[in-house]
Amino acid sequence: MTRARLQWNGEAVIRGTRAGAARGLRLGAEHVLQVSRGRAPIEEGTLERSGTATVDEDELRAAVAYDTPYAVRQHEEMDYRHDAGRTAKYLEGPMAEEADTVGEIIAAEMRRALR
Template sequence: MSPRARVRWNGQAVARRAQQGAASGARLGAEHLLNVSRDRVPIEEGTLERSGTVTVDEANTAAAVSYDTPYAVRQHEDMTLRHDAGRTAKYLEDPLNEEQATIQEIIAAQVRRQLRA
């Protein structure tokens, strides 16, 4: 007589945990990006830096980092503006490109964490 094995598949629970981990990772990754970009935001009074925020759409597993002042886009896009040392235009785009691997690892770590629990 051959040995028997019983397999119990919890696909929905696994998918739900993976989605929760991805949403948590997206939030943490976006917060990481916000912190890195805050070090480069042009500063005069600090209003632009303080306007930075993270928004998460857990249902679609998406996160966004934004700065909300009337001049945020111009400060980001106008490469002719002069800034203090270490402060630059592209203060969000450049850190996103540079930190992409780190953000992906943050998300992956949160998914792994949820799947182990």
């Protein structure tokens, strides 16, 4: 009879998985930020430069935001004219369009953490 011994390192696995998820969230948020910056209306570049990506590692939540007094108005005003490639909904569009890519980024980082 052959015997096998299994050692379960559950706590280490959970820590690694959370760390991988947090890294994946950060990379995913940075990806969305990069895509949205390419679409943000541009006059002087202030709006584009104000974009940030943050991650709350305790809650495993990520956020992408733009911080100018007119960021929301530029995002929501569909009647404004913009330069070619620049548009209203400069954040909402990339968030929806890049969701699968962000999911793949997070999954890849979690897999990497479990190696």
